[in-house]
Amino acid sequence: MSVLPLVFTSGWASGINAYAVVLLLGVFGATGLTDEVPASLQRTDVLVVAGVLFLCEAVADKIPYVDSAWDSVHTVIRPVAGAVVGALLAGQSGSLPDLAAGAIGGSTALASHAVKAGTRMAVNTSPEPFSNIALSTAEDLGVAGIVTFALFHPGAAAIIAAVLLAAGLAVLVFVWTRIRLFRRRRAQRREEKRLAAGARAGAGPAAGPPG
Template identity: 40%
Template sequence: MNTHPGIITLLGIAASVSLLSGWRLYLCILATGLAMHWHIVPLPEHLQALRVLASPWVMGAATLATLCEFFADKVPWIDTIWDTVHTAIRPIGGALLATAIVDPSDPTMQVVAFILGGGGALLAHSGKAGARAIVNVSPEPFSNIALSTTEDIATSGLLYVVYAYPYVSGAVAVGLLVLTGGMICVAWRTVGRIFRRKPTASRARP
């Protein structure tokens, strides 16, 4: 029986992984590598290009990077610096992961996956960075830690869902897009309110 998924399913998987890479690139790499190494998620033939992620060297580097991101992402303002540094890294990583997911014998689809994967990762990264900048304004650190931990859990859980049940990957991708769009809209509105308050405050001074 041919279990090779169709083009829509492939694009759904690629879109979901690239969007999640905009949140946690190193966790995406590590979780995928561990799943393949321990055979938790049996990858179909078309995803065997990702088997390089199960290399001990790749998983070791991804583990170190994941730990660094785990702690840096939970400290106010340090997380903003981390996000700024990764503005280019996450989209490139998301694009490469998306390219590895699609059929390597189809150059056109690989180019499409690379472009859309990079764009999706950049979009998700922008929503994450914007939401985190707003949370950092809060004087207490707990909201930052809670949001970061939620991202950790959501990324791990959704990665498993996408690989274990590829037929729902399209719905996962759409949900992530809607969530990312909402985060960006909230960030823009909050920034707009902050800038509108400043002139008012200036006129109120004697």
């Protein structure tokens, strides 16, 4: 069976939460629920590090502006993780060249990371923190669900991941278009008020009759 659907899905998930992907795959492999996971991801030290970093991300990801700073740091980490996981899965399966799998996993992770980071920056314009908490929780549950589903139904999971990625890109473009339009209108109103205030100041008080 081709490992391509699993590589694509794990790449999408890595762009959102790479540590959760490594942790989930490692746990499923170590417990014997699947034989698709390479031994290198099942190592105890890998699982411990992934678990600790997952907990760090779970906290940072729910705090406004801290999440964007965390995303900035992971602009390189997530695509690299997606590429490495993809290459390892391909090596375990033998049905796809490692280099091709790494390219697919890395590029998919980069695309989903861009959606996540851009969406978070947009959400941070909201004055309340609950949007961040709700979005982060939904992302964590989505990654867990899709990765688990992919191990048993890789083709269907890949289709879901592709739809979510396309929808995320569309929503991101729409949201940032609306934000730019709002900022442009607000700047225009401020400029109009400034010009109106300048015109009133230039007119000055009405001149009185000569003495």
